[in-house]
Amino acid sequence: MSIQRNDWSLQRKGIIDQERHKERVKEAVRKNLGSIVSNEAIILSDGRRTVKVPIRSLDEYKFRFDHRKRKHVGQGDGKTKVGDVIGREGQPGQGQQGKGQAGQDAGAEYYEAEVDLDELAAMIFEDLQLPFLEEKAKKAVQAKTTRFNEIRRTGVMANLDKRRMILENIKRNAREHQRARFGDVRKEDLRFKTWEEDKRYESNAVVLALMDVSGSMGEFKKYIARSFFFWMVRFLRTKYDNVEIVFISHHTEAKEVTEEQFFTQGESGGTVVSSAYQLALDIINTRYRPQDWNIYPFHFSDGDNYYSDNEEAVRLADELITTCNLFGYGEIGEEGASGYRRSSGALLSIFSDRLKRKDRFIGVRIDDKEDVYPALKQFFGKRGVEA
Amino acid sequence: MEDRELKELERALEQIWEVARRFGLDPFPTRFEMVPATVMYEIGSYALPGRYSHWTFGKAYQRMKTMYDFGLSKIYEVVINTNPSYGFLLETNSPIQNKLVMAHVLGHVDFFKHNVYFSKTNRRMVDSVSTHATRMAEYEFKYGRKTVERFLDAVLSIEEHIDPNFFIRRERPQPRTDNSEGRARAGDAKTPGAASSSSSARPKEGPYDDLWNLDAANAAPPAAQPDERPRGERLPEKDLVYYILRNSPTLEDWQRDVMAMIHEETEYFIPQMQTKTMNEGWASYWHSRILRELELTDTELLEFADLHSGVVSPHKGQLNPYYLGYKIFEDIERRWDNPTAEEREKLGRKGGEGRAKIFEVRELDNDVSFLRNYLTEELCEELDLYVYELVEDEEWTVTEKRWERVRDQLVANMTNFGFPYIVVEDGDYNGNRELYLKHSYEGAELDGNYARKVLEHVYILWGRPVHLETIVDDERVRMHYDGEEHDED
Numbered sequence: 072m073s074i075q076r077n078d079w080s081l082q083r084k085g086i087i088d089q090e091r092h093k094e095r096v097k098e099a100v101r102k103n104l105g106s107i108v109s110n111e112a113i114i115l116s117d118g119r120r121t122v123k124v125p126i127r128s129l130d131e132y133k134f135r136f137d138h139r140k141r142k143h144v145g146q147g148d149g150k151t152k153v154g155d156v157i158g159r160e161g162q163p164g165q166g167q168q169g170k171g172q173a174g175q176d177a178g179a180e181y182y183e184a185e186v187d188l189d190e191l192a193a194m195i196f197e198d199l200q201l202p203f204l205e206e207k208a209k210k211a212v213q214a215k216t217t218r219f220n221e222i223r224r225t226g227v228m229a230n231l232d233k234r235r236m237i238l239e240n241i242k243r244n245a246r247e248h249q250r251a252r253f254g255d256v257r258k259e260d261l262r263f264k265t266w267e268e269d270k271r272y273e274s275n276a277v278v279l280a281l282m283d284v285s286g287s288m289g290e291f292k293k294y295i296a297r298s299f300f301f302w303m304v305r306f307l308r309t310k311y312d313n314v315e316i317v318f319i320s321h322h323t324e325a326k327e328v329t330e331e332q333f334f335t336q337g338e339s340g341g342t343v344v345s346s347a348y349q350l351a352l353d354i355i356n357t358r359y360r361p362q363d364w365n366i367y368p369f370h371f372s373d374g375d376n377y378y379s380d381n382e383e384a385v386r387l388a389d390e391l392i393t394t395c396n397l398f399g400y401g402e403i404g405e406e407g408a409s410g411y412r413r414s415s416g417a418l419l420s421i422f423s424d425r426l427k428r429k430d431r432f433i434g435v436r437i438d439d440k441e442d443v444y445p446a447l448k449q450f451f452g453k454r455g456v457e458a
Numbered sequence: 459m460e461d462r463e464l465k466e467l468e469r470a471l472e473q474i475w476e477v478a479r480r481f482g483l484d485p486f487p488t489r490f491e492m493v494p495a496t497v498m499y500e501i502g503s504y505a506l507p508g509r510y511s512h513w514t515f516g517k518a519y520q521r522m523k524t525m526y527d528f529g530l531s532k533i534y535e536v537v538i539n540t541n542p543s544y545g546f547l548l549e550t551n552s553p554i555q556n557k558l559v560m561a562h563v564l565g566h567v568d569f570f571k572h573n574v575y576f577s578k579t580n581r582r583m584v585d586s587v588s589t590h591a592t593r594m595a596e597y598e599f600k601y602g603r604k605t606v607e608r609f610l611d612a613v614l615s616i617e618e619h620i621d622p623n624f625f626i627r628r629e630r631p632q633p634r635t636d637n638s639e640g641r642a643r644a645g646d647a648k649t650p651g652a653a654s655s656s657s658s659a660r661p662k663e664g665p666y667d668d669l670w671n672l673d674a675a676n677a678a679p680p681a682a683q684p685d686e687r688p689r690g691e692r693l694p695e696k697d698l699v700y701y702i703l704r705n706s707p708t709l710e711d712w713q714r715d716v717m718a719m720i721h722e723e724t725e726y727f728i729p730q731m732q733t734k735t736m737n738e739g740w741a742s743y744w745h746s747r748i749l750r751e752l753e754l755t756d757t758e759l760l761e762f763a764d765l766h767s768g769v770v771s772p773h774k775g776q777l778n779p780y781y782l783g784y785k786i787f788e789d790i791e792r793r794w795d796n797p798t799a800e801e802r803e804k805l806g807r808k809g810g811e812g813r814a815k816i817f818e819v820r821e822l823d824n825d826v827s828f829l830r831n832y833l834t835e836e837l838c839e840e841l842d843l844y845v846y847e848l849v850e851d852e853e854w855t856v857t858e859k860r861w862e863r864v865r866d867q868l869v870a871n872m873t874n875f876g877f878p879y880i881v882v883e884d885g886d887y888n889g890n891r892e893l894y895l896k897h898s899y900e901g902a903e904l905d906g907n908y909a910r911k912v913l914e915h916v917y918i919l920w921g922r923p924v925h926l927e928t929i930v931d932d933e934r935v936r937m938h939y940d941g942e943e944h945d946e947d
Contacts, residue, residue: 074468074490074547084508085500085523088516091607095513131514132615132911134878136902139848142857144868146772147842151856157846158854 096184099129101194108195108447109440113188114298122191123183195444196306199451201276201314203396203431204365219266226263235262276365277315278307279351282333283372285322285342292403296371297334298443299401303369304330306451317354321347323377327354344376344418348387355394366395369450374402374417384418385425392431399450404438463553464492470557470752477751478564482817483744485567486581487542490560494549499523501546502533505727509587510594510719512610535559539570539730541581554758558765561748565741572821573736575729578625583726590719597712608918609713613699613720615915618877620721621697622728694881694896698916699724701882707891708921717919731875732824739783740820742770746784772841777868785841786832791816793834830869835861843868870900878904883927893920897928904928906937913939 100107103124107113112122145157222232237253240260245251280303282296307314318333319325322340325347351368359366368391376384392398402419419434426432435446471490478485493501501507503518525531534555538544545563547556570576580586598606621627695701703709703717730737746766754762770781791812793801801807823831838861845858845867858864873879879898887894893916897904909926916924916939923940938945 074464074471074492076464076492079493079497082497082500084511085496085503085516085519088511088513089520090516091511091513092516092520129517130908130911132908132915133618134616134880134897134912135905135908136878137905139851141902142845142847142867142871144777144864144871145844145846145856146777147844147856148772149842151842151844151859153844153856153859155856156853157856160848160852160854 095129096186097190097194100124100184100186100191104195105441105444107186107191108302108444109295109298113191114294114301121185121187124186129184192302192305192309195302195447196309199306199310199447201307201311201365201367201396201451204276205396217266217268219264221265221267222262223265224259224262226265230264232262232264236260275313275363276311276367277317277359278303279317279319279354279366279368280304280333281319281321281325281347281351281368281370283322283342283344283347283370284320284336284338285340285373285375286338287342287373287375288338288403291405292373293338295403295437295440295443296401298440299371299437299446300334300369302443302447303450306447315359317351319347319350319354321350325350342372342376343380344370344372345380345383345387348384348391352387352390352394361394367397367399368395369399369401371401371403372418373404374419376418381418381421385421388422388432389427392426392428395431397431397433397450399433399435401435401437401446401450404436467553467556467560470553471560473752474557474561474564474748477748478561478568478744481744481747482813483564483568484571485543485564486540486571488545488564488567489542490545490547490563492547492549495526496523498533498536498546498548499526501536501538506538506584506587506723507544508584508591509723510591511598512614513607514614535563537563537566538584539567539576539579539581540584541571543567543570544584552761554754554761555765557752558745558749558762561745562741564748565744566737568744569733569737569740569820573729573733573824574822575732575824579729580722580726583723586726587723590723593715593719597716601712606716609716610720612915612918613717615912616698616702616919617720617724618731618875619696619698619880620700620724620728622725622732624697624700624721624725693885694883696879696881697721698880698882698895701885702893702916702919705885706920709919713919728875732826733828735779735783735786735825735872736820736823736828737783738780739785739787742766742780742784743787743816746770777843782841783828785837786828787816787819789834789837790819790832825872826869829865829872833865833868838864870902873900878902880926887925890922892923892925895924895926897926899929903930906930910937910939910944913937913944917941 107124110122110124112124139160147155147157151157219230222235236256239262240256241251241253243257243260244254280300282300284293288296304316307316316330318328318330320328320333320336321342321344322338323343323346327350328336347370348368355361355364355366388398388400400419400422402417419436422432422434423429433449435442435449437443437446499519499522503522504515509515522531522533526533532548534548534551536546538546543563545560545567547559551559570579594606699717699721703714703721706714709717749762749766770778770784772778772781793812794807794815795810795812797805797807797809802809819828819832843861843864844856845864846854846856849855849857858867879900881896881898882893883896884894885891895916909928913924913926923938925939926937928935928937936947938947
């Protein structure tokens with residue numbers, strides 16, 4: 072009979088297995104990227120650091136009863152009668168199995184994992200890159216950073232390292248006078264910081280994000296376009312220091328907008344795709360000359376263009392392709408509609424029939440939230456040539 | 459925590475031990491250990507210190523720790539059923555909290571020592587699990603962590619499906635079995651005749667027939683009985699883990715060893731699963747009785763009352779096993795102390811036998827018999843127990859208040875510790891070494907999605923197509939999984 076206290080500070084088992092669990096979560100996330108990429112919780116995350124995403128493969132499967140088809144025993148506060156409703160299906164915290172067994176709740180069909188947004192982004196961006204990136208020698212901007220990383224005995228007075236100087240002085244005093252004190256500074260005590268310049272050459276690139284905001288772009292289509300651009304913007308900002316992004320939204324007219332407007336604007340009007348391409352070409356000509364810049368226009372639309380405009384749209388798209396590194400076009404279908412419903416009048420089929428240079432064109436069809444991740448991979452895949 | 463406080467707590471422990479002995483409790487010697495929260499949650503999530511590594515423990519640990527960090531819930535006490543027993547106290551508990559925990563723990567330890575369902579429990583389980591952990595780590599080193607992990611995932615999906623009375627088989631003299639036996643069986647299976655004879659050789663054998671033959675089995679040298687089939691060959695077989703580890707056509711030695719280890723660990727935990735309500739009720743009953751005997755200051759008394767009512771309070775809409783068990787023990791004591799005239803006359807109860815009776819109950823019952831025997835009409839009424847179910851897929855509605863029905867439903871839900879009862883019907887189904895499982899349907903349907911996932915796991919263990927028979931909407935349904943796809947008919 073005794074009470075003991077031992078040193079448990081080396082006890083790490085729980086933490087080690089917690090890591091194993093985290094690994095499993097990560098593995099599962101990797102497998103489910105398709106559905107996670109377009110998860111509302113993330114797209115609407117508003118700068119939160121972590122998001123909760125449902126993960127199917129982390130349940131501990133056992134033979135168990137169907138909670139909803141079973142009779143349970145509960146306890147009331149003394150006045151319960153037959154026929155009393157104690158909870159409604161789908162409401163958390165009500166009518167649950169009283170035994171406290173994990174995973175018995177009807178609502179909790181799968182495990183929700185807390186995922187760090189940055190980690191998630193790193194996983195998604197692992198294999199992505201800007202395709203056909205060329206060195207545009209002339210204007211290649213040096214990413215120049217200065218790092219103070221060395222100490223020398225000579226240098227510019229402005230870069231004097233005072234702390235080190237005092238230390239050196241005290242050490243010398245201690246050596247020579249057996250008294251460790253500060254004073255009597257001599258030239259040999261001086262220490263200077265010197266720097267190294269980091270030069271990283273990186274090609275200039277500009278991405279033109281073009282989005283259709285016409286009346287036919289309903290909730291779902293807008294959501295798809297936004298989640299694509301959400302990840303695209305995030306991807307470009309994480310991986311490249313030197314990429315500019317131009318936002319253009321269009322219905323019958325196109326205009327350049329801010330990032331915020333781009334992601335929040337409502338929809339109206341018809342669709343004249345060529346207006347956006349024309350504006351893109353104008354912007355390229357005035358601000359981003361192709362000999363100095365790698366240029367990537369990405370356009371998302373439901374493909375429901377005015378018939379009379381198709382001719383012009385194809386002509387301008389061809390022009391974009393010749394001036395740019397890669398032209399990407401994503402066509403968003405109705406929610407849940409599969410390929411067979413694509414109308415022949417839609418832009419994607421016209422593009423694939425009539426564009427002259429298809430090697431620098433990527434057209435993607437998106438009918439489902441899960442298609443966003445594959446689209447990202449197609450646009451930003453290695454070498455970028457998959458059609 | 460200061461040493462002074464520790465000393466004071468040790469003095470309190472001596473008192474508590476004294477009081478407990480006076481009341482007639484007889485626990486194993488118990489070592490208490492004061493630990494920080496991280497260690498508490500670690501032991502809590504593994505259920506025993508030093509067990510093998512698996513991500514599910516990490517998941518439990520993370521969940522408990524997060525709940526604690528956010529102040530949502532807190533484990534007060536962890537007790538280990540060994541001899542000597544171990545009780546863990548949380549550093550951050552107040553002195554009175556720890557006194558209550560110590561008394562509560564002694565109640566548990568007394569129960570562990572005397573309840574008959576624990577009579578075959580391995581009291582040196584901490585040693586066993588740590589040798590298991592070592593072996594498991596060796597396998598990880600030898601065959602790869604992922605390989606072992608995936609295999610464990612599969613085994614753990616059926617870990618509860620063992621025979622709670624397995625010790626009966628273990629202790630019975632067995633025909634000598636050697637390593638060649640498994641291979642010999644596999645050879646048998648190739649001839650369909652051998653397989654069919656094994657299922658028809660003794661057609662009249664019922665599940666309990668072997669009880670009548672105990673003497674015969676003891677008397678005759680087992681090897682001399684030609685039709686004595688190897689252990690794990692009596693079908694239907696409730697012990698899925700054991701059956702598969704003996705008969706799976708594909709497992710390697712290390713895999714059978716892993717299954718045997720898991721089997722042993724589940725065997726250890728099963729009595730605790732069978733007596734959850736009683737065990738908690740017993741411990742709660744005694745912590746309250748013991749603490750009343752201690753000299754507590756007014757503030758301590760107040761804190762104790764508050765704590766105690768927290769432990770044994772009804773949870774709205776749910777059944778709190780501490781509360782339920784506690785109320786039943788108190789009720790038994792009252793009814794045997796002051797029997798009604800009818801009980802005196804018909805049942806010969808003399809009165810004043812309350813204490814003796816509850817000690818008897820703690821020795822002989824498990825949750826199922828405890829509730830069936832001692833949950834009375836008055837108690838059902840007082841606790842306001844009811845049966846509820848989902849009506850029209852929409853509303854959880856109270857559908858039954860008649861006490862016998864309520865009691866029977868509660869008992870039914872606790873049967874097989876709340877798990878569906880699954881047996882092996884055939885290990886050579888289709889004459890093709892396929893595994894045929896059957897759910898003994900007793901009115902509650904299986905969760906089909908989960909069942910299919912478990913079949914995938916079982917396939918990993920058996921290595922050949924697996925089948926599960928159950929009832930859905932009053933019709934017999936058979937699920938099949940052949941390693942690639944699911945099928946149903």
